[in-house]
Amino acid sequence: MEYNRFMINKEILLTEALSVLNPRDLSEDASCASVAAALVTDRGNIYKGVCIDVPCSLGFCAEYSAIASMLTAGESRIAAIIAVTENERILPPCGRCRELMYQVNHENMDTVVFLSDGSRTLKELLPEVWN
Numbered sequence: 245m246e247y248n249r250f251m252i253n254k255e256i257l258l259t260e261a262l263s264v265l266n267p268r269d270l271s272e273d274a275s276c277a278s279v280a281a282a283l284v285t286d287r288g289n290i291y292k293g294v295c296i297d298v299p300c301s302l303g304f305c306a307e308y309s310a311i312a313s314m315l316t317a318g319e320s321r322i323a324a325i326i327a328v329t330e331n332e333r334i335l336p337p338c339g340r341c342r343e344l345m346y347q348v349n350h351e352n353m354d355t356v357v358f359l360s361d362g363s364r365t366l367k368e369l370l371p372e373v374w375n
């Protein structure tokens with residue numbers, strides 16, 4: 245599918261991600277939303293998520309949260325994605341999130357991943373996939 249240029253807009257996605265950025269403690273040793281992510285699908289829908297940081301490796305990334313929300317709504321094709329921290333620093337996705345994007349829809353190799361210095365496709369960030 246050829247994407248509408250307006251669907252893949254860094255400023256719009258950044259604004260959406262910042263709208264859910266809300267760092268807060270959940271308990272004495274757990275916190276959330278210090279990183280927020282937003283993605284837009286091939287249908288033009290935006291899904292957002294925040295990180296969950298808890299002890300004993302149960303937490304997960306903001307991108308994971310946004311991808312779960314997208315899947316819950318019945319979609320899987322990501323046109324573009326962005327993640328941002330509380331000082332508005334744009335973060336590249338970790339390896340686990342890169343692999344997840346591919347595994348939920350192999351066409352996501354064309355996903356535009358916004359970075360601090362522009363953008364790359366998922367294929368550029370994930371040259372070798374698990375299979």
Ligand SMILES: [Zn+2]
Binds near residue numbers: 306340341342
């Ligand atoms: Zn991650």
